[in-house]
Amino acid sequence: MTKKFIGKRVKRNEDPRLLTGQALFVDDVEIPGMLHAAFLRSDYAHARLLSIDVSAARQRPGVVAVFTAEDMGEDWQPGPPLVSPPPTAKDVIFHSRRQVPLVKDKVRHAGEAIAVVIAESRYIAEDAVEDILVELEPLEAVSDLEKSLQEGSTLVHDDLESNLAAHLIQKKGDYEAAREKADLVITRRIVTDRGAAAAMENRGIVAHWDEKSQHLTVWDTTQAPIPIRNGLAARLGLSANQVRVIAPFVGGGFGPKMMMFYPEEMLIPWASMKLSRPIKWIEDRRENFYATTQERGQNHDVELALSRDGHILGLKDVFLHDTGAYDPYGLTIPLNTQCHLMGPYDIENFTSEVSVVFTNKTLVTPVRGAGRPQGIFIIERLLDIAAKELGIDQVEIRKRNLIPPEAFPYEHKIIDQAFAPLVLDSGNYWPVMKKALDMIGYDQFVKEEQPRLRAEGKYVGIGITPFIESTGVGPYEGARVTVEASGKVFVATGVGTQGQGHFTTFAQIVAEQLGVAVSDVRIVTGDTTEFHWGTGTFASRGAVVAGNAIHASASIVRQKVLKLACKILETPEEELELECGLVRVADTPHKSISLGELALLANPLRGAVEPGTEPGLEATAYFGPQYGATAFGTHAMIIEIDPETMMIAIKRYITVEDCGTVLNPLILEGQIHGGVSMGIGNAYYEKLHFDENGQLLNASFADYLIPSATEMPRIEVGHVETTSPLNELGTKGVGEAGTIPVPALFSQAIENALYNRELEILETPLSPNRLFELLVNEEKSR
Amino acid sequence: MKIEGEYTFDGPREVVWVLVRDPEVLATCLPGTQSLRLVGENEYEGEINVRIGPIAGVFSGRLIVSDEAPPESCTLTGEGKGKPGFVKGSGNVQLFEQADNKTLMKYDGEVQIGGRLASVGQRMIDTVSKSMIGQGLGVLNEAIKARVLARAEAKEVEYTPPSETEFAAAVAKDMAGGLLSSKLFLWLALAVIAVILVVIVWLSVG
Numbered sequence: 008m009t010k011k012f013i014g015k016r017v018k019r020n021e022d023p024r025l026l027t028g029q030a031l032f033v034d035d036v037e038i039p040g041m042l043h044a045a046f047l048r049s050d051y052a053h054a055r056l057l058s059i060d061v062s063a064a065r066q067r068p069g070v071v072a073v074f075t076a077e078d079m080g081e082d083w084q085p086g087p088p089l090v091s092p093p094p095t096a097k098d099v100i101f102h103s104r105r106q107v108p109l110v111k112d113k114v115r116h117a118g119e120a121i122a123v124v125i126a127e128s129r130y131i132a133e134d135a136v137e138d139i140l141v142e143l144e145p146l147e148a149v150s151d152l153e154k155s156l157q158e159g160s161t162l163v164h165d166d167l168e169s170n171l172a173a174h175l176i177q178k179k180g181d182y183e184a185a186r187e188k189a190d191l192v193i194t195r196r197i198v199t200d201r202g203a204a205a206a207m208e209n210r211g212i213v214a215h216w217d218e219k220s221q222h223l224t225v226w227d228t229t230q231a232p233i234p235i236r237n238g239l240a241a242r243l244g245l246s247a248n249q250v251r252v253i254a255p256f257v258g259g260g261f262g263p264k265m266m267m268f269y270p271e272e273m274l275i276p277w278a279s280m281k282l283s284r285p286i287k288w289i290e291d292r293r294e295n296f297y298a299t300t301q302e303r304g305q306n307h308d309v310e311l312a313l314s315r316d317g318h319i320l321g322l323k324d325v326f327l328h329d330t331g332a333y334d335p336y337g338l339t340i341p342l343n344t345q346c347h348l349m350g351p352y353d354i355e356n357f358t359s360e361v362s363v364v365f366t367n368k369t370l371v372t373p374v375r376g377a378g379r380p381q382g383i384f385i386i387e388r389l390l391d392i393a394a395k396e397l398g399i400d401q402v403e404i405r406k407r408n409l410i411p412p413e414a415f416p417y418e419h420k421i422i423d424q425a426f427a428p429l430v431l432d433s434g435n436y437w438p439v440m441k442k443a444l445d446m447i448g449y450d451q452f453v454k455e456e457q458p459r460l461r462a463e464g465k466y467v468g469i470g471i472t473p474f475i476e477s478t479g480v481g482p483y484e485g486a487r488v489t490v491e492a493s494g495k496v497f498v499a500t501g502v503g504t505q506g507q508g509h510f511t512t513f514a515q516i517v518a519e520q521l522g523v524a525v526s527d528v529r530i531v532t533g534d535t536t537e538f539h540w541g542t543g544t545f546a547s548r549g550a551v552v553a554g555n556a557i558h559a560s561a562s563i564v565r566q567k568v569l570k571l572a573c574k575i576l577e578t579p580e581e582e583l584e585l586e587c588g589l590v591r592v593a594d595t596p597h598k599s600i601s602l603g604e605l606a607l608l609a610n611p612l613r614g615a616v617e618p619g620t621e622p623g624l625e626a627t628a629y630f631g632p633q634y635g636a637t638a639f640g641t642h643a644m645i646i647e648i649d650p651e652t653m654m655i656a657i658k659r660y661i662t663v664e665d666c667g668t669v670l671n672p673l674i675l676e677g678q679i680h681g682g683v684s685m686g687i688g689n690a691y692y693e694k695l696h697f698d699e700n701g702q703l704l705n706a707s708f709a710d711y712l713i714p715s716a717t718e719m720p721r722i723e724v725g726h727v728e729t730t731s732p733l734n735e736l737g738t739k740g741v742g743e744a745g746t747i748p749v750p751a752l753f754s755q756a757i758e759n760a761l762y763n764r765e766l767e768i769l770e771t772p773l774s775p776n777r778l779f780e781l782l783v784n785e786e787k788s789r
Numbered sequence: 790m791k792i793e794g795e796y797t798f799d800g801p802r803e804v805v806w807v808l809v810r811d812p813e814v815l816a817t818c819l820p821g822t823q824s825l826r827l828v829g830e831n832e833y834e835g836e837i838n839v840r841i842g843p844i845a846g847v848f849s850g851r852l853i854v855s856d857e858a859p860p861e862s863c864t865l866t867g868e869g870k871g872k873p874g875f876v877k878g879s880g881n882v883q884l885f886e887q888a889d890n891k892t893l894m895k896y897d898g899e900v901q902i903g904g905r906l907a908s909v910g911q912r913m914i915d916t917v918s919k920s921m922i923g924q925g926l927g928v929l930n931e932a933i934k935a936r937v938l939a940r941a942e943a944k945e946v947e948y949t950p951p952s953e954t955e956f957a958a959a960v961a962k963d964m965a966g967g968l969l970s971s972k973l974f975l976w977l978a979l980a981v982i983a984v985i986l987v988v989i990v991w992l993s994v995g
Contacts, residue, residue: 117908293908293909700901705912
């Protein structure tokens with residue numbers, strides 16, 4: 008059946024509000040009598056808290072309260088684990104150490120909160136923070152991953168024997184045997200480093216405990232309001248229905264705003280209850296650099312075994328993963344890395360050993376990509392090196408190793424981030440890669456244009472990088488769809504929204520079932536009063552999991568509509584159609600009834616209804632996938648490097664995505680554009696520089712560079728649809744797809760552009776400076 | 790962060806040594822020093838006002854002089870903290886006699902910084918610290934010259950150390966110097982001046 012709404016370039020329902028400043032963000036919340044919070048944070052990355060004197064701060068006019076860990080008494084406890092711990096299997100080590108609301112004994116990273124001041128204004132609160140006298144005994148800090156595991160290293164957590172947070176080995180086939188048979192074994196050390204998510208909106212929270220109604224309302228920039236509500240209720244000794252968490256419009260999530268139970272997220276509601284006053288805290292940018300989670304620090308020692316014809320026989324990877332000072336997010340990121348190390352390739356023999364390491368740095372939790380870019384970076388770098396060594400074209404070596412279409416569902420025989428077997432549900436990889444090659448004109452560029460430009464002395468290079476993205480993981484989401492008497496449709500779902508276009512794509516799904524205009528579907532996301540079952544927006548799962556839950560609810564409502572209309576129009580259901588907000592008889596369109604009238608009839612004020620009848624045209628349904636759907640894509644680009652400044656001009660940028668059924672190409676392309684922008688930052692601009700003492704040296708946008716409009720290329724997006732068999736809509740996620748392959752793509756294109764240099768890029772992020780250094784080193788080693 | 794360098798004073802080593810070990814003289818060397826007190830045999834405590842780019846504030850701290858071998862060398866260990874962060878470090882100072890009654894000072898050390906000073910000031914701290922050291926030693930040299938002259942002429946010589954404002958202006962000039970070396974910056978500066986002129990003209994006409 009052809010679709011009327013799904014797959015159409017529908018403009019976004021939410022944009023008029025967003026573009027005219029009518030959308031509510033947390034900082035827009037103003038409540039009479041509202042107080043403001045500011046935090047005292049540690050300058051030291053590692054220090055013992057000797058004493059703290061807040062008496063002067065408490066005396067400052069306008070200060071209402073100052074709290075330290077001591078003042079919290081029994082309420083002081085570490086945050087909850089954010090994901091399930093790994094199964095207690097043989098050879099799995101996992102030490103759970105969760106972040107604390109305020110430092111009690113020891114500071115474990117620079118920026119950790121020591122005390123909070125609540126005052127009449129933020130200005131007063133900030134001044135009072137400076138009144139606090141705190142005595143900290145500086146301790147040696149651990150910043151480097153390898154050093155932190157060395158014998159005798161300072162311990163981040165004194166009760167552990169070492170800084171090892173977790174250890175896990177995953178095996179498939181027999182790598183050692185494969186290595187014996189190999190014609191070529193490539194061994195390299197590859198390093199990936201940290202970046203920030205740098206969302207446009209920092210974190211923020213407003214908590215309002217109403218003593219008289221005994222009700223707590225919290226506006227929070229979270230991606231997962233329902234888990235936050237449940238956790239707050241449990242921690243504060245309230246019933247879940249006494250707590251309402253609202254995640255209004257949020258200016259970018261990207262992972263660090265997941266169900267984090269950040270210290271501030273627990274403290275502000277707690278303080279609001281203590282003081283019976285509404286309290287607001289809005290994170291400033293510098294706090295964001297220190298206190299909001301980050302990602303991507305890993306050191307890999309890898310081996311790739313190949314046959315002479317370029318077939319991969321096996322892959323072995325031993326790596327360290329930096330989790331920062333605590334590890335509330337368990338093994339999600341390193342497991343994602345392991346699941347993407349084999350990329351889209353058919354690899355029979357695989358061994359991966361990860362050691363997760365505590366360091367005196369800001370916590371690490373998923374940031375858009377969440378371990379996947381690291382895995383893809385490794386395998387793609389190794390294939391580029393292999394292609395050069397074997398004298399095989401970089402596209403050809405990939406083509407030879409792609410998982411063939413008939414192999415799906417492809418069982419990888421290792422476990423994924425949910426500790427379930429990793430299965431790639433569906434895919435047809437070569438046509439996607441082929442489309443990217445055609446769009447960028449690969450052959451023509453390599454054979455004609457590049458030689459011509461090189462002859463002119465230009466450093467032009469091409470890169471082409473395929474990748475997979477595991478998306479749409481469980482456990483479940485739900486939704487309630489209601490046809491109102493006005494004929495408009497109201498939908499409530501639990502996931503939060505941070506710019507993904509949910510108000511439009513979800514509306515399209517409903518419109519497809521109920522035949523109403525997309526603009527007549529009103530969506531509410533992220534308000535626990537409207538819908539209180541679900542987990543949240545992360546892991547590229549909104550459109551897949553919540554989308555299919557909405558589809559399921561709308562399908563049930565459609566059945567209810569047809570059943571009732573069949574009676575009223577005295578026509579069999581099969582002959583009815585839902586069009587233009589009406590139910591009408593297909594052959595005689597004037598014989599019809601509007602959805603609004605039906606909704607009224609479904610909710611009569613008088614008379615009797617049949618036993619078992621539910622009132623209204625409403626349904627609630629849930630969707631939980633058997634396992635995550637895996638999307639595929641290929642990015643390609645042509646660059647020119649200025650040999651003087653090492654600045655890179657992107658001449659063409661192509662992405663071809665296969666994320667199953669496309670709900671709205673316009674929104675999909677927007678997601679890709681945002682992802683690519685973040686990927687370009689990850690690849691060539693954004694790196695958090697920590698010194699060996701755990702001090703962050705570039706905590707401002709003057710020093711930490713994010714791509715701006717001038718660094719953004721025009722992106723051409725192609726679509727291929729291989730529907731997922733795991734859900735009715737056939738969708739796969741795409742939220743992180745734009746980001747994942749970019750560092751690998753940059754490295755490939757840079758090496759290709761600097762064809763006359765023996766450059767081998769084994770690290771990310773790069774920068775113009777760093778590329779210059781690498782070239783100087785290359786020249787010295789010649 | 791590593792700090793190293795050398796400086797030639799226009800005076801004999803004994804004079805330089807005495808002045809380097811005099812807290813009052815040291816205090817004038819780094820204008821912005823609000824106080825420097827001798828609290829132990831070789832231990833000073835004090836407060837200094839520092840401005841590094843957008844970061845300004847008072848640091849309070851202590852300085853310990855050890856491994857003293859007058860008038861040749863000593864080790865300085867110091868730490869300070871204030872609202873903008875903290876500084877901690879140690880270094881060696883060596884004095885070498887030179888011809889013409891001159892003295893060569895060589896210094897090297899390792900400094901740790903933290904807080905806002907590190908996270909926001911990092912980009913400027915290298916230039917600022919080099920400049921502050923250079924300016925400070927320059928001031929010290931003026932004091933030495935004054936003392937040498939006084940000795941030669943056997944009378945009191947008037948010497949006024951520069952004010953904090955003069956000192957800050959000199960440091961700022963050094964920082965701009967780094968930028969000014971780029972041609973682009975010059976053009977930018979000219980462009981900005983031109984725009985300001987246009988605005989002034991426009992405002993006065995309007």
